Amino acid sequence: MTTMLQPGQMPAEAGGPTVTRIGVIGTGVMGADHARLLTEAVSGARVGGVFDVDGGRARGVAAASGGARVFADPYALIVDDGIDAVLIASSDATHEDYVLACVAAGKPVLCEKPLAPTVEACARIVEAEIEHGSRLITVGFMRRFDPGYTGMRALLTAGEIGAPLLMHNVHRNPAAVPGLPGSALITNSAVHELDIVRWLFGEEIVEVAVHTPRPSGQAGGTQDPQLLVLTTESGVLADVEIFANARYGYEVRCELVGETGTVTVDAPPPTSLRRGGLHARALPGDWRPRFAEAYRLELQDWIDGAAGGASAWDGFAATFVAHACVAALTSGDRHAVELPPVPALYRR
Amino acid sequence: MTTMLQPGQMPAEAGGPTVTRIGVIGTGVMGADHARLLTEAVSGARVGGVFDVDGGRARGVAAASGGARVFADPYALIVDDGIDAVLIASSDATHEDYVLACVAAGKPVLCEKPLAPTVEACARIVEAEIEHGSRLITVGFMRRFDPGYTGMRALLTAGEIGAPLLMHNVHRNPAAVPGLPGSALITNSAVHELDIVRWLFGEEIVEVAVHTPRPSGQAGGTQDPQLLVLTTESGVLADVEIFANARYGYEVRCELVGETGTVTVDAPPPTSLRRGGLHARALPGDWRPRFAEAYRLELQDWIDGAAGGASAWDGFAATFVAHACVAALTSGDRHAVELPPVPALYRR
Amino acid sequence: MTTMLQPGQMPAEAGGPTVTRIGVIGTGVMGADHARLLTEAVSGARVGGVFDVDGGRARGVAAASGGARVFADPYALIVDDGIDAVLIASSDATHEDYVLACVAAGKPVLCEKPLAPTVEACARIVEAEIEHGSRLITVGFMRRFDPGYTGMRALLTAGEIGAPLLMHNVHRNPAAVPGLPGSALITNSAVHELDIVRWLFGEEIVEVAVHTPRPSGQAGGTQDPQLLVLTTESGVLADVEIFANARYGYEVRCELVGETGTVTVDAPPPTSLRRGGLHARALPGDWRPRFAEAYRLELQDWIDGAAGGASAWDGFAATFVAHACVAALTSGDRHAVELPPVPALYRR
Amino acid sequence: MTTMLQPGQMPAEAGGPTVTRIGVIGTGVMGADHARLLTEAVSGARVGGVFDVDGGRARGVAAASGGARVFADPYALIVDDGIDAVLIASSDATHEDYVLACVAAGKPVLCEKPLAPTVEACARIVEAEIEHGSRLITVGFMRRFDPGYTGMRALLTAGEIGAPLLMHNVHRNPAAVPGLPGSALITNSAVHELDIVRWLFGEEIVEVAVHTPRPSGQAGGTQDPQLLVLTTESGVLADVEIFANARYGYEVRCELVGETGTVTVDAPPPTSLRRGGLHARALPGDWRPRFAEAYRLELQDWIDGAAGGASAWDGFAATFVAHACVAALTSGDRHAVELPPVPALYRR
Secondary structure: OOOOOOOOOOOOEOOOOOEEEEEEEOOOHHHHHHHHHHHHOOOOEEEEEEEOOOHHHHHHHHHHOOOOEEOOOHHHHHHOOOOOEEEEOOOHHHHHHHHHHHHHHOOOEEEEOOOOOOHHHHHHHHHHHHHHOOOOEEEEOHHHHOHHHHHHHHHHHOOOOOOEEEEEEEEEOOOOOOOOOHHHHHHHHHHHHHHHHHHHHOOOEEEEEEEOOOOOOOOOOOOOOEEEEEEEOOOOEEEEEEEOOOOOOOEEEEEEEEOOEEEEEOOOOOEEEEEOOEEEEEOOOOHHHHOHHHHHHHHHHHHOOOOOOEOHHHHHHHHHHHHHHHHHHHHOOOEEOOOOOOOHHHOO | OOOOOOOOOOOOEOOOOOEEEEEEEOOOHHHHHHHHHHHHOOOOEEEEEEEOOOHHHHHHHHHHOOOOEEOOOHHHHHHOOOOOEEEEOOOHHHHHHHHHHHHHHOOOEEEEOOOOOOHHHHHHHHHHHHHHOOOOEEEEOHHHHOHHHHHHHHHHHOOOOOOEEEEEEEEEOOOOOOOOOHHHHHHHHHHHHHHHHHHHHOOOEEEEEEEOOOOOOOOOOOOOOEEEEEEEOOOOEEEEEEEOOOOOOOEEEEEEEEOOEEEEEOOOOOEEEEEOOEEEEEOOOOHHHHOHHHHHHHHHHHHOOOOOOEOHHHHHHHHHHHHHHHHHHHHOOOEEOOOOOOOHHHOO | OOOOOOOOOOOOEOOOOOEEEEEEEOOOHHHHHHHHHHHHOOOOEEEEEEEOOOHHHHHHHHHHOOOOEEOOOHHHHHHOOOOOEEEEOOOHHHHHHHHHHHHHHOOOEEEEOOOOOOHHHHHHHHHHHHHHOOOOEEEEOHHHHOHHHHHHHHHHHOOOOOOEEEEEEEEEOOOOOOOOOHHHHHHHHHHHHHHHHHHHHOOOEEEEEEEOOOOOOOOOOOOOOEEEEEEEOOOOEEEEEEEOOOOOOOEEEEEEEEOOEEEEEOOOOOEEEEEOOEEEEEOOOOHHHHOHHHHHHHHHHHHOOOOOOEOHHHHHHHHHHHHHHHHHHHHOOOEEOOOOOOOHHHOO | OOOOOOOOOOOOEOOOOOEEEEEEEOOOHHHHHHHHHHHHOOOOEEEEEEEOOOHHHHHHHHHHOOOOEEOOOHHHHHHOOOOOEEEEOOOHHHHHHHHHHHHHHOOOEEEEOOOOOOHHHHHHHHHHHHHHOOOOEEEEOHHHHOHHHHHHHHHHHOOOOOOEEEEEEEEEOOOOOOOOOHHHHHHHHHHHHHHHHHHHHOOOEEEEEEEOOOOOOOOOOOOOOEEEEEEEOOOOEEEEEEEOOOOOOOEEEEEEEEOOEEEEEOOOOOEEEEEOOEEEEEOOOOHHHHOHHHHHHHHHHHHOOOOOOEOHHHHHHHHHHHHHHHHHHHHOOOEEOOOOOOOHHHOO
């Protein structure tokens, strides 16, 4: 035996087991990260094709994904025989067209949140999927896979805190684009909590209100922060602080209060540092380190066909409630949320 | 388009990219967990074959691994053309023979720690690999991939705490087999810290001492717990509490003390519970949840050929130091540790 | 020298420095605790007299206070020459009469919160003190002396978190009397937060709203918990969860969110316990351990005449805002709070 | 009633209850702090007289203590009829003479640790007290009153962690005088842990060893840090990291490991700060904030004659063990500690 294997030359067979070939549309921060996970950290998948409006960016991600094909046309990618399923991480406004094309092609699609920016667009997507007759769409509410949130749900389900009554949520980003409309904090950021509340309690949000302090001087004119107050069908009350210019770091935390106890989700890193008069744990600069494990598990679940992700209906409902919150932000009043009944395709 | 895809029916191509086919020898707790990770959570790998002295256990793991072949003879598995690399998780006493067979077959092998129970066996393995002429062996010191330890090393390397001086380690298991010899606490458990100290400081341990309190009444006669005191070449002092019958749960923590600050590694889970007069975080019942991420990253690194894992030399050195600790436990004195020089194959 | 001093026989002079003799009215849980602190842990004070509607209880506290006189008539206690100042810890409904008698007698008085149950009663007390012409009244909002809250205020004042925007408060008791009206949660419990918000920001609350989840099944019909949302003059938004039947323990925590950072107040005890699969810190069963240090510092400040405590005007304002919250609880709407201007006696 | 009381003019009687008049010898950092506590925060005491080699410093403390007398001669202070008890906070070398003078005068004395720098001096003090025939001496091992340590002892005594086996201690100061001999770390700093181990387990230390890493480059030539390993009569093993130049702040922590669980003592402050990418709690710059409550409780206990403090025998034993540790530091070997039997006066 004189093989001279070197580190990095792990032997492997060509033509192994079935592997799902993913077409990635949109290779900005989010799409590039998804492509990296599919290539490096998910079992049974690889990036089969890539499209981005910025062709250079697409080529870079394709190269880093082990030589995926670069498509000049996203619709060509969607219908290509070499693409088994599609991941959409392009700008929000493009989601509807791409998702509808995936449904038309009968291909599974994972669409980054929000499903679409408007209630109407989301409704059209849901209708198309119902028309298609089976579920193809997953919406990228990755927090459903975060070990913190899944741990909280497990403790709730196990009866460890009794029946739920209240939930306090904090959602902070260090900085947002100056001049962002206040509504964007709801539709882009708080929409995660809107989904989590629906998922955690398994029921709909029926009333919303929004309270506002004076805006931060760091927010460039945006109504930032805001305090959303949500009420669910059974009467659970969930408040959400959404703060897009918190400056000090990225942080998502919550506490669920039940009749006999509470569960808190935070995400302390595994190291702490004592230095210069402080005992400190580092906070991340953005959401990616905080939810890295959630993204990996979300993709693995999708590739496995385990259907643990949010449905098109969940995407529709989140956008529907978000728009009720925007109305409540504008009016200052409580707003009732009257979702249409859940179509048969989405009932469990 | 009338496709009727259901959850669980994710389309995939047959004959995808290269995939490394792993032969798993030993499918007890550890081997089954590795097989599960290779199947479900690692990119670019699959379980190609399985052997266990308990054929039924082997068949169960093979089935759960997507239909891997079951081998009746571990040596047949090692030389089989359908096996690209081998993972050894069988009993410690069998490691040497299997690892030597892998080297003879020129196949990469990941061997669970310890590399072998005796210094002599480890030496024979190192010699065989040197004879072979290139590195094929990785030893499963998974803590090198734990985000806590890698975070600690990054902070140390970045100069955040100045030059290292002391390290305090705590390593507790809830329960051990009654009547275990005290030496087993060192060779089976503390060996992880022996490796971490070498890895963290990039230098050898040159002196060891072992202090013992009266044994726990829960330890069935074993000298448990123990306090190891290790000195490295540059004079860093590391103490290690090893406690195999700590009863309350599994826990690994450490604090590294430098000239201007300290870094602590623990692993707080992302949920905490307030109930019954307590604010509590759960501790795991064994090592697997604590090091789940480390195992996944270790396997991915190995499959990627990234060579981040421990070498056969590291396995030899850990066992060498462990046996010096056993001698110190017996004598009660400080023992010098005189490792042979590092062979050329293992120098960086 | 043949003195045979024994432990417990510390020598002392008779007739030492001036010591303030406190008359304690009301010797239930709160009054007995105050008497104990005045006797054992405060410099320059002693309990000079005691009154309680339950004479036996009064005698017990008097005996434990080093032989204080027991009064059969609270008004006789107030005017007695052997009483320098008065501490009122009797039932809320009696506060007004006793405080007015103290003002009439020209004696300093520390009145447990609330100053009086109604806005009108509080107003009469303020008028009497203005009529008297100098400040005699302190209201027992002890949180102003809690090291957590004073630490938070110091960090805010030092500019460590920038201008304040939001404050989240949690105030939980394990159990309340069944059938308590929902308003009592505001007037008895949340009144502490109403005072702290005024004290922390140095400005008035100008708008309030109350949101309610479905009541806890453990609350015996009380609207419990509640979420108060308060807005201050400058636009700081403070929410307050008040939960009188939280079951798991007593807990008060808060987070203050500024433009560049946040400060959190909690009160982790100095011991933590690892046992039975948990790493836990104990939570107290009621408010006394949580605020033991605050009570001691409040009493010492009062005895020292340092005037760090809440004034009659602060007591009036807290009750005024509390009643606006009760109105908001009833109506479900936002309520403006229009406090009268601060009288000259209370301006700084 | 036309009294015009102003803040700061709390009425008080002259000639109140008995108050113990304390003579304070030594008004440096420690003595001035004790005088402040006696004046402002302890019930039943006042500073009656003050001596310091620096007369100006003595006058400053006397003035801040409400006009205490300044003595030019410490022995005159000790025998003065206006002094009921004596607190010694002068330099270590002077302790013996002052304590012996107090015993000769039959006056209770609280002596800062160490009782005296040498074993022989401590023995002479013990002999003098035995000769006197009753206990007059308390040694200022204030940690016996720290809520962390008393909480730990209560949990141990209550059986919450089973029988004790191990204790890990960390004791860090930010900076020491350059060139300090390594022995001073033991006799001045680690002596606190030597006392705590004896107090916590109610038994003697019978063997000691000292391990040393290379000294910190910040330590100016001192052998700093050190790791002491202590064994008690029943076989509990306690290690103590003593680090006099830890730079980042002052910190004392420990974990006690029993057969079924552990107790940890630390002292998280009640506020935490999120800012600049960190979630941090502040660490104090020296020992005073960390043990402020312990000092107050120690003084109150002493004034109350409750005899909860360390005896002269405890002071002797701590110095005795400290010198055994110094011998072990020098030799590098384990040293047996053979304390003489406890004299009758000190048996419980």
